[in-house]
Amino acid sequence: MPQRLVVTGASGYIGARLVERARQRGCEVVVLGSPPPGSDVTAIPWRLGEVPRLTAFLSATAVVHLAHDWASDRAHGTGPDNANLKGAEILAETARGGGLSRFIFASTTSARPEALNAYGKIKFAIEERLKTMPWSEGRIFCARIGLVYGGPERAQYGLMAKLAGLPVLPMIGLDREVQPIHVDEVVEGLLRLAIDPPLGRQTVVIASPAPMTFGAWLRTVRRARHGRGMLLVPVPIRLALAGCDLSKRIRFVPTVERERVLGLAGAAAMPSAGDLAALGVWLRDPFRALMECRPARRRPVAESAALLRYVTGARVRSPGAIIRLARALRRDPAFRRAMPSMAVRWPALTRLVEPMRPSMQHRVSRRLHLAAMVAESLPDQPKRRVLWFVTVGVQLVLEAVATPFRLVLGRLAA
């Protein structure tokens, strides 16, 4: 019999992905509240804090509660009127009444009583409340989720992707530890909790077991998406908060939430390796996963066309060849560092950034070798009738001109 899941917050960043993946697995999904855009999943109107209709839970096995009302955090703080606190409680009670066997609450790695922001505090309060319910043992699970990335550029990840476009970034909390995790890995873990939870773990941490500083993470995102480094300028927290307050007053400047700033400033790592292993979630290399994201995909094609142009000396008209080289580049570890952008724009300048001696460890040399292999596999090689000594002479002169540049740039581009 197919499993039937009830999902709240299904239109969100994690929710949409969860609904899609659960249905691919053959689960039946009922959404409480708004469904993922463009999805034909069954949706029952509901708002956080309302009592859902019991029929929603008919023959369902689990609720995955992802919905969160940010406005309520702002309005009520951690007070008893916060809709998130009341909503989770009502939902859990109703689900229990409907005969559900499991309730999965999406929490955060910043959930702790001393959290700086309301979000962390309220998530912690909800966890505590749910755990004190008399039937919670083996039925209520709290998933503390790390810094989620990957997939569509939404939520926190959308902001991160935007920031990664900047070469210089003043930022707070650069030395705080974050635990990045791919949205698909989060979904994997949540589904496992909903369908077949591991024994004896009520609170599980779904976050990278290898914390990294927030600064290192921003650099990773930038390097993977744009192939470049980033200059990060640490900003003191007080200054940032003052800036937040200021941004509210100045018109036409986007408002920055104190809440987000405080969230970052208060981040700290939680051990997760054991939980991930129990859930059977294996993490991919975030760098590779980020490289697969959309904007980075255009880079290999542009590079590939430029490289082929340089090696053959003519515009390569075979789209097949460009795509083949792009594919080879994308899977090559040397591709982690981008080609110098001037060589992509003006392929003839590639000569200036090559190393003095070809080496397969040098990112330019190695790419050129792959490009040459692709060029050789093209059916019509360029057949220009030029006297041999003219070719050799011209090339040697160009080499002589390029040498001083290569001594410097070739080494820098290694």
Place this chain on the structure above:
Amino acid sequence: MSEDDAEFVVIGSGPAGVSAALPLVEAGRRVIMLDGGDDRDTQPGTAWERMLGSRLEALTPDDGLSPKMRAPEARALMGAFQQQVQIEEKDFLAVGGLGRGGLARIWGGFVGELDDDDLRGWPITAFDLRPSYDVVVSRIGVSGSGDDDMAAFYGASGALLAPPPLGPTAARLLRRYQSVRRDPDFALGRARNTLLTENRWQRQSCDYRLDCLWGCPRGAIYDGRHDLALLRQHGNFALRDATAHRLARTEDGWEVVTTAGGGSLRAPRIIVAAGTVGSLHLVAPLLRTATELRIVNSPVIAMPLLVPRRLLGRTPTSGHSLAQLGFRLSLSAEPGDYVSGAVYEMIGLPPSTFAARMPLGRRAATEIFRALAPALVVATIYFPGRWSQNTVTLHPAANGPRIEVRGGVAPGFDAAARSVRRRLTAIWRRLGARPLPGAALGTAGTDAHLGGVFPMGLVEPHGTNVYGELRTAPGIHLVDGSVLPTIPSKFTTLTVMANADRIGRSLAGLP
């Protein structure tokens, strides 16, 4: 044919395996052949698929590999082999192929017979091999010249096919050689290749498209698959897609256990033709550990040459990229003390492999290589195996011995190689060719002219008798390069095949 009543199990479908199996099968013996490949890998595909692989598996840097080893087919064969056969190598490349037809699918096709001078130290003579040379040469098709200065050196067995047209640069060297005063120590002539210059049976003659490197879809260059097709016409022959993993004794013979649930096969006699390294891997567990074995290879030097008079000539648009010419240089007055080699034209070889080693920018290197390519040839010089000094150590381990191969050259090799290069440099200059810088000694093993592991005639546990039968394990016959007692400077594949045919013939009870 039922698998229980096989009289012989042949391990490997390379040139040695098929050559040993053919006389047995033709004599009506029941033979099962094991081979780790399948028939799917024979799709020719488009040009780029042949050069880069349909999944672009060959589109990775090939730093330092010989151009023929970078082809997808070569990478697939050798990669599959390396996965199965775990050998620790130090300064040695344990080359082997796992797949239909064996390593011969990526060979150069160069053949030559050994004479009595070459066979010194062997328990057999050229007389014993002659009938087998005849059979093999006639079967696989060899083209070359029967009346130039190298003809006698390469032997006179079987009927030769007409030689293919010579490349223009090689042709120039040969003309020049024929017009200058002869040097009694040096001889140059047409190469002898298993390259068909006329259609025969299911194989088509060469169409001279200069892309031999990427596998020949016409079957003009011989490999074991062609004989496999002959074998499969017989009802008393069966081929199984399985990789031999272990040999075990039974009451009345041997059992071959295969990898990954392929089951096992029993037969009174097992013919091991897995290639020198593959056979070493299979047979090593039958030997006492801590044994030191030898593995002999033929140290090889490549020497690029420029023929300046050809710089203004036309770039050929047709031809083949196998060896064009063969040469021999005597090292001393002693018979059998010589080096020999082959001359290849650079047209038809991928510029990227050479450009990657030139101390120039890529564009300049490619353009200069292209401009000079019509005038470039490369000479490979093979030294006799006695100059190699490789050791094989079998370390005891839980499941079968751990095999470690260390490569090296004998003391005095560097001086000998320098002297050979100096003499050849003078000779090439007389023939109008200028040696270019960049001569390189290949890593031991890359030549794939391997042997001397289980020498025929050696009275030691790891020695074999004249039928390749292992002294310590009667019923196990080794028929590939591993039983050659010495490796001469000549190419050995033809001799491996003739020797396998000879052993197959005697096991079948044929004259």
